[in-house]
Amino acid sequence: MTALNAYILLDDDHRVGPGFWTENEEHTASAGQGDSGGPTAVLNGSDTTKVLARGMISVISPSALGPCTGFDTSGRQCGWWAFHIDIDDAPGGLGLTINTN
Numbered sequence: 863m864t865a866l867n868a869y870i871l872l873d874d875d876h877r878v879g880p881g882f883w884t885e886n887e888e889h890t891a892s893a894g895q896g897d898s899g900g901p902t903a904v905l906n907g908s909d910t911t912k913v914l915a916r917g918m919i920s921v922i923s924p925s926a927l928g929p930c931t932g933f934d935t936s937g938r939q940c941g942w943w944a945f946h947i948d949i950d951d952a953p954g955g956l957g958l959t960i961n962t963n
Contacts, residue, residue, distance in 0.1 A: 870921065870945055878920060878947065886942040891928040893919050894940030902946045917946035 869879030884902075886892040893900075902917040922941030930940035 864943075867948075868945070872921075878945070881917060881920060881945055881947045884944050884946060885926075886928070889926075889928050889942045891930050891940030891942055893922050893944040894930050895922075895938050902949075915949045917949045920945045920947050 864885045865883040867880045868883060869877055869881070871877055884892060897919045898921065900919045901915060902919060903913040904916050906912040906914050921944065922939070923943040923945070924939075924941075926941045926943035927939055928942040930938050
């Protein structure tokens with residue numbers, strides 16, 4: 863993660879956030895077109911057999927494009943610098959809550 867509690871301004875003047883930026887230091891794509899809304903997770907530091915939800919993929923930076931990886935990469939833009947909406951704040955923007963029971 864390169865920035866926490868960040869906000870971005872989309873082309874249509876909509877402010878999005880709070881969220882965080884991630885950067886793949888090898889400049890290999892970490893997210894791409896069609897990944898928006900997908901999960902962002904990290905390994906649980908105390909138990910690496912589990913993952914913790916951190917957020918949702920939102921956008922990639924057009925100034926940090928890299929080669930796509932995966933099954934179907936044709937006609938797709940991918941980036942090594944991506945913005946993610948924080949999982950704690952995402953549901954509130956939609957009027958939802960997360961049930962952890």
